[in-house]
Amino acid sequence: MNATRRSLGLLGLAAALALPAAAAAQDGRRVVTGADARQGVNLTVYNNNLALVRETRRVELPNGTFVLRYEDVAKAVRPETVYIRDVSDPAAVTVLEQNYRYDILTPSRLMELYVGQDLTLVRENPATGQESRVRANLLSTGSVPQANYGYYDPYSYGGGYYAAPSYVDPAGAVYRTDEGITFGNVGRVVFPAVPDTFVARPTLEWLLRSTGGARTIEATYLTYGLSWQSDYVLVLTEDEKQGDLAGWVTLRNDAGITLKDVRLQLVAGDVQIEPQYGGYYGYGYGYGRGGGYGGAGFAEEGMFEYHLYTLGRNTDVADREQKQIQLLGVDGIPIEKKFRLQGDSYYFVGEYGAPMENLQVGVFVEFVNAHSAGLGVALPAGVVRVYKADSSGAQQFIGEDRIQHTPREERIELRLGNAFDIAAERKQTDYEILSSNLYETAWEIKLRNRKTETVVVEVLEPMAGDWEILEKSHDYVKESARLVRFDMTCPPDQEVVLTYRVRTRY
Known part of the structure; x- marks a missing residue:
């Protein structure tokens, strides 16, 4: 008995909710608002191709249940994110239903919606130029409906799955006239009216219940x-x-x-x-x-x-x-300007017979995002x-x-390119395998400064495994567990040589 009452209650609730919608549709009570009603717009744009639109419009609403057609919204709106409210009195407007309409008027779509309905074919006599009109019933557009194996397109209407619309060739459509079934170039197609389902541009529609009067409506939504x-x-x-x-x-x-x-x-x-x-x-x-x-x-x-x-x-x-x-x-x-020669960690476990010449010395500029600057x-x-x-x-x-x-x-830190007037080369001067996982390598790095002023080149050496520098010609800075930096002062038109020996264990 209780289950029956609950079922009857749910049916009654569904009927009650359906009545306002049906009444609004029968009465034809529809309020249309567009861009001319906007009072204010706040646009928040994110880095990832997304924006939040929040706008207010002044709209005269009737008392009772009606349809509010909200035109001039973003084509790529995400309909599931739309939120509407009355700014001054949220209880004055109740949302019963929300729809996003994006059935845009096109010749092909018009043909599809007129299948099974009457229209007019206008024929022209090529000899006289006189036109005649023939009543016809559109039996088929001639195009095969495609399964909606759509792809996701955030730029499409509604920002969801998008199936490319089928193209309807009027010459391929099939008609029934008083002469019988016909197709091909049978004349210019004239439609009696535009169906109500079409909209000129993407439009939001709400079924609302309101106390009536001039209201300030705020709509918020995300769009791509x-x-x-x-x-x-x-x-x-x-x-x-x-x-x-x-x-x-x-x-x-x-x-x-x-x-x-x-x-x-x-x-x-x-x-x-x-x-x-x-x-x-x-x-x-x-x-x-x-x-x-x-x-x-x-x-x-x-x-x-x-x-x-x-x-x-x-x-x-x-x-x-x-x-x-x-x-x-x-x-x-x-601004600080720096020159850097970057090494690689794999240098220290392999043998290199030939010197590495024409190495590129990178040029960088650095500054601090500081209040003092x-x-x-x-x-x-x-x-x-x-x-x-x-x-x-x-x-x-x-x-x-x-x-x-x-x-x-x-x-x-900004890397701007490579220094033209600083030459660098690297040579492995010794390579020893001390055990299956223990290596010793010795290196010689030559820097030649062809500029007219003294520069400092940072030689960055990424070490591999457990390492220990056994010998060195210049002091170094241990910047991290596996990075060593040698600061090499290079006078004009002189060659500076860095040598060191490192033991590496894997």
Whole structure:
């Protein structure tokens, strides 16, 4: 008896929920709101091709149950993330049902929906040019329906599995006319009306119950297709001891929506995004002197384990647009220039008969993201492009490197390329196998500086296994358990020779 009552209760509840929807559909009570009703938009863009849209619209709502058609949303919206509420009185609007409509009007889709229905074929007499109209019933589009073995496409409508739409050739369609069954070039197809299922653009629809009146509705949703990246320009002074750093944000909008007068915020950091439907989500110039950090640019603040950058003014974000906004501009940053010769750990367990010539000496510039240098802020990951003026004063590009998200007071290292005027070669002068897992090798490294000033070359030797340096011509620094650094001072036009012997146990 109790089970029967529960079943009847559930049926009654389902019927009660269905009644408002049916009544709203029968009454035709539908409210349409578009971009012209927007009062405010907040756009938060993440590094990984994802954005959060939060917007408010002023809408006149009827009393009772009705359908709210919410137009002008992002093409790549994730419908399952949509949230709607009344800003001033959340209890004034109740959501009964939510739909995302993306059945966009196309000739092929129109043909598919008119299968089994009447339409008109307009025929032209080629001799006279006179048109005649024939009533016809569309029996088949002539295309074979394809199984939806779709692939995941976050840019498709709804951001989910996407099956490429079938193409319908009107000449391949099959019709029934008073003359019989026909197909081929039977005339121009004229449809009597556009079905209600079509929308001009992706649209959200809600079945709502409201107390009525002018309400401020806030809608929030995640969308794909919006991403940003940081790009930096570092201009070195003539003596290469200082640099002017300018940072730019490059914002790209492929989300299928244009937003005007937007409060723009950017989140830097690796935000975890759970893959949907087995799909894959990725984790997201010019130069000039800036006017400092913040102001009309971006203001930075910590948020959870990420960093949030808020633009100090509103801006427009157009669909299919790439926009650049200055992030920071700081002059006179102290710069260190370094030269490095990098070795390899496998050198110490093998025998090498011939010398290794023409080794590349890398050139690096380093600076500290320090408050004392005018920085001291969280720097988002991006590419730093470095310039220096030539003798005529024209800026020349001298290299670039990518930095990761860098907290304040941390050192930034940029590799710009290889030194042209520093030659290096390495030669193994002795190799002994003392036992099955014990080796002794001796090395000679020659450095020749063809520059006009003295430089210091850091020779980095990654050691293997358990190691011990038995003999050496120069002192070294043990940077880690398996890394040794020799700082070699190289005067102009002189050759400097480093020798050492190392015992290695595996």
